[in-house]
Amino acid sequence: MAAYRTLRIGVIGDFEATRRSHLATNAALRHAAERLAADLEVCWLPTSSLMESTDQKELEACDGLWASPGSPYQSMEGALRAIRFARERNWPFVGT
Amino acid sequence: MCGLAEAGHVEYHPDTALPLIVSVACPVEEWSGDGPKLSGGMTIGIAPTSRASRIYGQHQVKEGFNCSYELNPAFEEVLEARGLRIVGRGERNEARIVELADHQFFIATLFQPQLASAQGAPHPLIAAYLKAVMAFRQERTAS
Numbered sequence: 001m002a003a004y005r006t007l008r009i010g011v012i013g014d015f016e017a018t019r020r021s022h023l024a025t026n027a028a029l030r031h032a033a034e035r036l037a038a039d040l041e042v043c044w045l046p047t048s049s050l051m052e053s054t055d056q057k058e059l060e061a062c063d064g065l066w067a068s069p070g071s072p073y074q075s076m077e078g079a080l081r082a083i084r085f086a087r088e089r090n091w092p093f094v095g096t
Numbered sequence: 097m098c099g100l101a102e103a104g105h106v107e108y109h110p111d112t113a114l115p116l117i118v119s120v121a122c123p124v125e126e127w128s129g130d131g132p133k134l135s136g137g138m139t140i141g142i143a144p145t146s147r148a149s150r151i152y153g154q155h156q157v158k159e160g161f162n163c164s165y166e167l168n169p170a171f172e173e174v175l176e177a178r179g180l181r182i183v184g185r186g187e188r189n190e191a192r193i194v195e196l197a198d199h200q201f202f203i204a205t206l207f208q209p210q211l212a213s214a215q216g217a218p219h220p221l222i223a224a225y226l227k228a229v230m231a232f233r234q235e236r237t238a239s
Binding site: 007009020021024025027028029030031032033034035036038040063064066067069086087090091092093094095096 | 196199200201202203204205207208209210211213214215216217218219221222223225226227228229230232233236
């Protein structure tokens, strides 16, 4: 397995296993990864930890960011920070 | 309307223009098991020369309608002026897809493409996003 191809997607949001849109987000990423023959690691980034973090290392460790559906976020400010990071630092981003 | 609540932020916090899109709450979150998915589809007109048009490969697409919040049209001009292009519009001309100019890949939708994805048939927006992520990763590890 080519380790360099493992992509890390940071999903900005507070994952709930009962939310269909959250499960669909994970599944849809898998479907796309399968099509592109990519290995994927999906990490949900809790919005309150995004609010509390003092640096951007966690975001920088992701190869792409996704703002999840199903608001309200626990920390809107945390979510906005991550989205601003994607915008200002030119990180691949999708918001759904 | 969610858009109105966020609108004030746009006026004095231009940097928070984005939450107008990504923070829309979709109250129709759960529906029973494997029943009919969404309450109707909507046709979205895609702007030419947009990333979205390159991704979809057509200028009219159908997506599921599952959200009763919209982008307040009064703020479209403000957002467009800041480089946030409205590239997909629904039947009532409401904003459905936005993308940032001057960015390698930055798209937001007022619907959930992930709900229309299936094994063997990934949603084109999500596939395009992942392709951009791959390219970015390769670029990052090469340097």
